[in-house]
Amino acid sequence: MNAPLSLLPAPFSANLSSSAVDVLVDALGDAYGLNRRERSVAHLLMLGSVRGIASQLGLVVGLIDAQAREVYAKTGAANRRELVRRAVRMAAARDLADAPVAGPRLRTIAPAANGGPTPFAA
Numbered sequence: 158m159n160a161p162l163s164l165l166p167a168p169f170s171a172n173l174s175s176s177a178v179d180v181l182v183d184a185l186g187d188a189y190g191l192n193r194r195e196r197s198v199a200h201l202l203m204l205g206s207v208r209g210i211a212s213q214l215g216l217v218v219g220l221i222d223a224q225a226r227e228v229y230a231k232t233g234a235a236n237r238r239e240l241v242r243r244a245v246r247m248a249a250a251r252d253l254a255d256a257p258v259a260g261p262r263l264r265t266i267a268p269a270a271n272g273g274p275t276p277f278a279a
C-alpha cells in the first residue's frame with residue numbers, strides 16, 4: 158500500500174479489493190503463523206463485520222465471533238482496524254526486505270586512524 162492506513166477513509170474495508178486483502182492476509186499469516194482457517198477468517202474480517210460474515214455464510218454470529226477472537230489473540234489485534242493495520246505493516250516490512258538496496262555501495266581500501274577500515278563510495 159502506498160498510503161498509510163491512517164489516511165484510508167472509514168470504513169477502510171470498502172476501499173480494499175479482494176486481491177489486496179489476499180496480499181495483506183498472506184503477510185499477516187506468515188508473520189503470526191495463522192493456519193488456513195484463521196487466514197480465511199482474517200480475510201473475511203478485513204472485508205466485513207462479524208455479523209455480516211455470519212449472515213453471508215449462514216452461520217451463527219457466536220461461531221464467527223469466537224473464530225475472530227482466535228485471530229485477534231494470535232495477532233495481538235484488538236479489533237478489525239488494528240488487524241488491518243498490523244497486516245499493512247507486515248506487508249510493508251516484507252516489501253522492504255525484498256527491495257534492492259539503494260544508494261552507493263561502500264568498499265574499504267585503507268585503515269582509518271582508529272585502525273578500522275575507511276569506507277568510500279564506489
